[in-house]
Amino acid sequence: MASAAASASVTGAPCQQNAHDVGSNGAAVHSFKASNMVIEMSQTPKPKPEMTGLAFGTVFTDHMLTIEWSSGEGWQKPHIRPFGNLSLHPACSSLHYAVQLFEGMKAYRGQDNRVRLFRPMLNMNRMLKSAKRACLPSFNEAELLECIRKLVEVDQEWVPYSDNASLYIRPTYLGTEASLGVKRPSRALLYVILSPVAAYFSTGAKAVSLWADCKYIRAWKGGTGDCKMGGNYGASICAQYEALDYGCQQVLWLYGDDHQITEVGTMNLFLYWTNEDGEEELATPPLDGIILPGITRQSILELALKWDRFKVSERYLTMGDLQRALKENRVTEMFGSGTACVVCPVSRILYQGEALELPCAEDGSSLASRIMKELTDIQYGRTASDWNFEV
C-alpha cells in the first residue's frame, strides 16, 4: 500500500479551517481537507464473509467515512469511524424530498496484492455535478478521493482476494437540516460505506432479456437522469418488477414518441451493428441530459476509438432502427455497461408484444467479451494503465 498522503489527526475538535481550494472549473471551493482526517478504529472487527453466493450490498466493512457540513460552520473534519447507524432528524430533506445523491465505484485487488480504483476522479466529478443539481454544497474532488483512499486503506483486508470479486464503494450525500421547508439544506452529511461484492447478476455475465415499453420513463430533458440521485432509482423499481412479470430480467428505457433507446436497467447501452449506411459501428446514445454519463461507457468509447477498427458514435437509436436492422441481419450484438457488471450482453427484447431475438456469441468471440477482458485486465492490474489509481 502507498503511504497515506493525509496525516491523520486523532483529536475530536471541529475543523477550524476549511480548505479554500480551486475546483476543476477554476472557481474557489470551500472544502474539507483529507489531512485533517480523524480516525477512530473499530474495537470489534467483523469476520469477512464467504464471497460465493453473497447478495449485492448486504455486508459492510468495519469502518465508514463521515463528513458533516453546515452553513454556519462550513465543512467539519473528515472522520473514519466504526461502521454504524446514522442518527437523522425525522424532518430532514433527504427523507422527504430526496435531497440525496450517491456514487458507485470499486476497489480491485490484483494478483500482485495491490489494491486499485478505476478512474475514481470521474466518479468524484460526477458526484460534484450531482451535488450542484441537488443544491448540496461543493467540495474539492481530490480531497474526497484522498479520504476514500484512506478509508479503503483502513479496510484493505476487506478487498476480496479474487479476480472477479471486488470491494464496492458507495459515497452518499444527504441534506440533513431539521426542517420540512423545501429549500437548499443548511446542513448536510457526506458519507462513504464499503461492501465486498461478488458478480452483480446472479446469472454472472450471461445475456439478459429486456422489457421495452414506454409506460414508465426513467429520465427526461431538464430532469435529473444525468445525475446519480436516489429518486431516479427508487422510481424505477416498480418498472423492474413489471419487467419480471413479463418474463424479462431488466427494463429497456425508452424515450419520446420515436421510442429512442436510452439505457438498460442501471446500465448504459451499446449497439454494435452495420448501420443504415453500411458502416460497421459501435453506437451509444449521446449525453443529452437523459443519460447517466457512465464511467464504463466513457472507457468503452475511448478504448474503441483507440482500436480504430470500426466507427464509434454517440448517436440516437430508436426501436424502429433496431427492428429494421434485425430484419436485415445488421445487428452483431447489443450490451449494457456499468461498474457492477462491466458489460452485459442482451439476448432478447420484448417490445409491443413481439420478442426480438438478438445475436449473442457465448464463445468469448464477441465484442462485449473483448471489452470485458480489456477492462478487467486493467482493473485487476494485469495490464498497466494510467486509468488505475493505487490505494
Ligand SMILES: Cc1ncc(COP(=O)(O)O)c(C=O)c1O
Ligand atoms: C442509470 C445508470 N446508467 C449507467 C450506469 C453505469 O455507470 P458507470 O459505468 O459509471 O457505473 C449506472 C451506474 O452507475 C446507472 O445507475
